[in-house]
Amino acid sequence: MPKVTYIIDGVPTTVEFEHDALDYSHHGKPESFLDVAKNFDVPLEHACGGSCACTTCHVIVREGADHLSEMDEEEADRLDTAWDLTPQSRLGCQAVIKGDVVCELPMYTRNYVQEGGGIQLGKSGRKHKAEEVR
Ligand code: FES
Secondary structure, three states: OOEEEEEEOOEEEEEEOOOOOOOOOOOOOOOEHHHHHHHOOOOOOOOOOOOOOOOOOEEEEEEOHHHEOOOOHHHHHHHOOOOOOOOOEEEOOOOEEOOOEEEEOOHHHHHHHHHOOOOOOOOOOOOOHHHHOO
16 A cells, blocks of 8 residues: 655655545546545645646655656646746646655645645745755
């Protein structure tokens, strides 16, 4: 059973699911980060309903990138427009989970969740990697 950890505001929430046993949430690809989150009430945003047309489901994969489906061109193109993009970024509605993974929601998504809507595009309080090494 794959274990999926979502780090939101520094706090990890881990859920476990059995392949082919989840109710399909009709949000994103079946068994994607978004689909799993919907099944377990994890607050991962999805402004386009999981159709690869926004970037609110952006997650940063911290562990287990090999346990995800390959990124297709549509996801790569959409992800290119995401704020706070990292080499470990994926779209939560497109990356399908095949084994244990850990992801973190970027700061702007966390603001979205905390403030109940209206994506905050201002600079996050968190330092970017490039700033941390200076
Ligand atoms: S929810 Fe819009 S791209 Fe994933």
